[in-house]
Structures are given as C-alpha cells and as structure tokens.
Amino acid sequence: MTKGITRERIVTTALELLDDRGMDDLTVRALASRLDVRPAALYWHVRNKQELLDEMATEVMRRVAGAFAAVPLGDGWRDDLSAYARVLRAEYLPHRDGARIFSGTRITDPDVVRTKEPLFERWAAAGWKPADADDAVDLVTAFVVGFVIEEQARRQAAITDPARYSVGQRDAWLGDGVPLVKQAGHLQDDGEQRFERHLGIVLAGIAARSDA
Amino acid sequence: MTKGITRERIVTTALELLDDRGMDDLTVRALASRLDVRPAALYWHVRNKQELLDEMATEVMRRVAGAFAAVPLGDGWRDDLSAYARVLRAEYLPHRDGARIFSGTRITDPDVVRTKEPLFERWAAAGWKPADADDAVDLVTAFVVGFVIEEQARRQAAITDPARYSVGQRDAWLGDGVPLVKQAGHLQDDGEQRFERHLGIVLAGIAARSDA
DNA sequence: ACCTGAACACCGTTCAAGT
DNA sequence: ACCTGAACACCGTTCAAGT
Numbered sequence: 502m503t504k505g506i507t508r509e510r511i512v513t514t515a516l517e518l519l520d521d522r523g524m525d526d527l528t529v530r531a532l533a534s535r536l537d538v539r540p541a542a543l544y545w546h547v548r549n550k551q552e553l554l555d556e557m558a559t560e561v562m563r564r565v566a567g568a569f570a571a572v573p574l575g576d577g578w579r580d581d582l583s584a585y586a587r588v589l590r591a592e593y594l595p596h597r598d599g600a601r602i603f604s605g606t607r608i609t610d611p612d613v614v615r616t617k618e619p620l621f622e623r624w625a626a627a628g629w630k631p632a633d634a635d636d637a638v639d640l641v642t643a644f645v646v647g648f649v650i651e652e653q654a655r656r657q658a659a660i661t662d663p664a665r666y667s668v669g670q671r672d673a674w675l676g677d678g679v680p681l682v683k684q685a686g687h688l689q690d691d692g693e694q695r696f697e698r699h700l701g702i703v704l705a706g707i708a709a710r711s712d713a
Numbered sequence: 714m715t716k717g718i719t720r721e722r723i724v725t726t727a728l729e730l731l732d733d734r735g736m737d738d739l740t741v742r743a744l745a746s747r748l749d750v751r752p753a754a755l756y757w758h759v760r761n762k763q764e765l766l767d768e769m770a771t772e773v774m775r776r777v778a779g780a781f782a783a784v785p786l787g788d789g790w791r792d793d794l795s796a797y798a799r800v801l802r803a804e805y806l807p808h809r810d811g812a813r814i815f816s817g818t819r820i821t822d823p824d825v826v827r828t829k830e831p832l833f834e835r836w837a838a839a840g841w842k843p844a845d846a847d848d849a850v851d852l853v854t855a856f857v858v859g860f861v862i863e864e865q866a867r868r869q870a871a872i873t874d875p876a877r878y879s880v881g882q883r884d885a886w887l888g889d890g891v892p893l894v895k896q897a898g899h900l901q902d903d904g905e906q907r908f909e910r911h912l913g914i915v916l917a918g919i920a921a922r923s924d925a
Numbered sequence: 926a927c928c929t930g931a932a933c934a935c936c937g938t939t940c941a942a943g944t
Numbered sequence: 945a946c947c948t949g950a951a952c953a954c955c956g957t958t959c960a961a962g963t
Contacts, residue, residue: 598817600817601813601816601817604813604859604862604863604866605813605862605863605865605866606866607866607870607874607877611886611887611888614887614891614894615887615888615890615891615894617891617893617894617897618890618891618892618893618894621893621894621897622893625893631893631894631896631897631900632897632900632901634893634897635897635898635900635901636910636911636914639863639911640856640911640914640915642859642863643855643856643858643859643860643862643863643911644852644855644856644859644915645859646855646858646859646862646863647816647854647855647856647857647858647859647860647862648855648859650816650817650855650858650859651816651817651851651854651855651858653817654816654817654818654819658819662819665819674823675823675826675827676823676827678827678830679826679827679829679830680830681829681830681833681834681837681843681846682826682827682829682830682833682843684843685829685833685843685844685846685847686847688843688844688847689844689847698848699848699851699852699855701918701922702848702852702915702918702919702921702922703852703856703914703915703918704918705917705918705921705922706913706914706915706916706917706918706919706921707914707918708921709914709917709918709920709921710913710914710917
C-alpha cells in the first residue's frame with residue numbers, strides 16, 4: 502500500500518512538504534525522498550515541476566469547492582459570495598505563501614470549474630446574467646487573492662524580521678512630515694476583522710451594480 | 714562610466730532581464746554576465762537574491778509613485794483612486810508575471826510610502842479618517858494585484874498553450890450539463906474594458922461605505 | 926573598496942538499464 | 945508499467961586572493 506507512488510500521493514505529499522518547509526525547500530529531490538523513491542521516478546507520473554505546481558493548485562481549488570459545497574445554503578448571492586470568499590481564504594491561508602503560489606495557475610480538473618453551475622443557476626433566478634455572475638466570482642476571487650497575498654507576506658515578515666515590523670520602528674523608518682501615514686499604520690488591524698470589512702465593501706459594490 | 718556596477722544599475726538591469734527572458738531565466742549568473750562581471754561581484758552590492766527581488770519590487774513601486782504624481786489632480790477620492798489603480802496596473806503589466814512577482818514584497822524605500830501623505834490629506838478634507846483612507850488604498854491594491862495576476866496568467870497561457878485557450882476547446886473540456894458556465898466563458902472580455910468595469914464595482918463599494 | 930577564481934552544496938531533468 | 949543509477953547542465957552563495 503505504501504509502495505508504489507501515484508499522482509495523487511505525489512500531490513498531497515507535495516502540499517505537506519510545502520507546509521512544513523516552505524516554497525524554497527519544495528524541491529523535486531526533497532519530495533522524492535519523502536516518498537521513499539529516487540527523484541527520476543517522479544517524472545514517470547508528472548511531466549515536470551510546473552505540472553506538479555498546477556496539480557497542487559488544482560487540488561487546493563478542489564478542496565475549496567468541497568468546503569463550499571459543505572456550507573449550508575444562505576439567502577442569496579450575498580451569502581453565497583461571502584461563503585466562497587471565506588472558504589477560499591481559509592484554504593489558502595494554511596499553506597505558506599499559498600495565495601502567491603496557487604493564484605494564476607491553470608486549473609487542470611474540469612469538475613472544479615463545473616461546481617459554479619448551481620451557483621449561476623441560483624443567481625439567474627435573482628435576475629443575474631451569466632456575465633454578471635462571472636464578473637462577481639472573478640472580482641471576489643481577485644480581491645481574496647490580493648488580500649491574502651498581502652496578509653501572508655505581512656505574517657511572514659513578522660516572523661523573519663520582527664524588529665522592522667514594530668510600530669515604533671516603522672515610524673522611525675518613515676521619518677518626519679507624514680503624520681497621517683503614521684496614524685494609519687497605528688490603527689491598522691489584522692486578520693478576520695479586516696478581511697470581513699474589506700469583503701463587505703466589495704459586496705456593497707456588487708450590490709450597487711445589481712441594483713442599477 | 715560603464716565600468717563599476719552600482720546597486721541601481723543592478724536593479725534596472727535585472728528588470729530588463731526579467732522582461733526579456735522571464736522569471737526562470739532571471740538568475741544571478743545571467744544578470745552578472747549582462748553586467749559584464751563575475752557572479753560573485755553582485756554579492757558586494759546585494760546581500761542575496763531575495764534582497765535583489767525586494768529592490769526590484771521597490772523600484773517598480775517608485776515608478777508607480779512617480780507616474781501617479783504626474784497625473785493631473787482630479788475632483789476627489791474617486792479620481793485619485795482610479796488614477797492609482799490604473800497606474801499600478803500599467804507598471805505591473807509590462808513585466809512578465811509582474812503582479813505575481815512584485816506583490817507581497819516589503820518596500821525598502823520609505824519615500825515610496827511617504828507619497829501617500831498628500832492623498833490622505835486631500836481625503837481628510839472630504840471627511841475620511843486615516844483608517845478609512847488606508848483601507849481604501851489597500852483594498853484597491855489588493856484588487857489590482859489579484860486582477861493583474863489573473864490577467865497575466867491568462868495572457869501567458871494564451872501564448873504557451875493556445876489550443877486549450879480557445880472557446881471551443883474549453884467547452885469540450887467542461888463537458889455537458891453546465892450551460893451557464895459555458896455561456897459565461899463565451900461572453901468574457903479582456904483587458905481595459907474588464908478592468909474598468911471591475912474597478913468601477915470596487916469604487917462603488919467604497920462610495921457606499923463613505924456615505925454610510 | 927570592489928572584483929575575480931575557484932570551489933561547495935545543491936538544483937531540475939534525461940535516459941539507458943533494470944525488474 | 946514503473947523505478948533506479950548515473951550523468952548533464954545548470955543553480956545561489958562563500959571566501960580567499962587579487963587590485
């Protein structure tokens with residue numbers, strides 16, 4: 502059972518390796534040794550490293566689709582899009598630099614894309630055209646990707662360079678004559694609160710359009 | 714004049730190299746040979762490759778700040794944020810995978826961050842608190858980053874894999890039973906139009922909040 | 926102060942050969 | 945069909961030595 506590697510075992514092991522050691526240590530050789538196999542063996546199952554990364558991203562999106570399907574149905578597009586945004590962020594966050602790595606990669610599994618159909622059907626009932634529905638999903642996706650990239654970068658910087666991350670250090674670094682920029686830095690929050698607030702703004706924009 | 718390399722020459726040459734050859738060919742060795750110098754020489758001016766990437770990202774943001782300063786003043790926060798969003802996208806786009814590479818890197822030059830002060834001042838006059846101003850800039854940034862990552866990935870895929878990018882191919886790949894998903898794919902546009910439409914939605918959300 | 930020469934410990938990938 | 949052994953053409957980085 503543990504002998505003989507498969508495409509699936511390679512991908513899930515690669516995701517584990519990424520979580521444990523980070524992007525720079527996600528090498529074909531390290532992955533092979535974790536699978537108890539010589540590096541060249543992987544090339545029987547996967548064309549090259551880029552294809553491996555695409556599969557990893559697709560697996561993450563498969564989990565997003567799965568987690569989304571498990572969320573109880575809400576009252577309309579607003580609940581649907583909120584749930585999607587939260588689930589997407591939740592699947593990116595645990596993987597180090599997940600948003601940076603997995604965004605903008607081609608999804609290799611049509612079933613992941615097919616999960617949008619029931620959503621589009623529900624929204625059609627509310628008067629949305631397919632183009633509007635697609636815009637809404639893509640816009641929310643872009644927002645979540647951008648937000649989580651920044652969030653994970655901040656988090657990583659706080660670990661590797663805690664000194665420069667402090668408010669006092671930042672103020673000194675900024676110099677004089679920019680009180681508002683400094684003040685904004687002092688007030689800036691983190692995590693869920695900030696995410697929910699920004700998501701609320703995006704959804705308000707979508708609401709404004711669908712009323713017009 | 715052409716002999717003796719500086720930190721600045723290294724960074725601008727690195728950006729040229731990225732544009733010409735792409736991320737994978739942006740190596741310390743290729744950069745050194747373009748500067749007519751041995752690889753080890755670069756390590757006198759730059760701690761390591763990560764620091765070089767941070768400097769490249771900072772240089773791009775310096776150009777964003779410069780281009781933004783050159784835009785004639787508009788009527789209020791809406792014009793300001795639109796101009797910022799367009800300038801940011803315009804500086805990311807010409808660099809292959811620019812949004813992916815440059816987003817989420819720490820800015821090393823305080824002057825770049827200091828350019829936000831005059832903006833915050835203008836918006837304060839319109840009743841915005843520093844926290845609101847910061848939220849707005851960060852939200853627009855997140856949106857542009859996410860949008861351009863997807864845009865550049867699509868563009869790259871169209872070059873390297875034109876077959877799978879076609880509408881007919883996509884329909885076959887998706888299979889039966891998802892008419893709305895297919896229809897959305899047919900209607901999807903590209904480039905400026907799409908960007909302006911999505912940006913409009915984000916700004917509408919910000920407007921909704923600042924009225925509340 | 927700034928750069929070279931030479932080396933170290935790695936990479937991703939290919940391919941004949943084994944089973 | 946699936947994996948190993950061995951090799952190829954690279955990497956980023958360090959450091960003594962040169963000027």
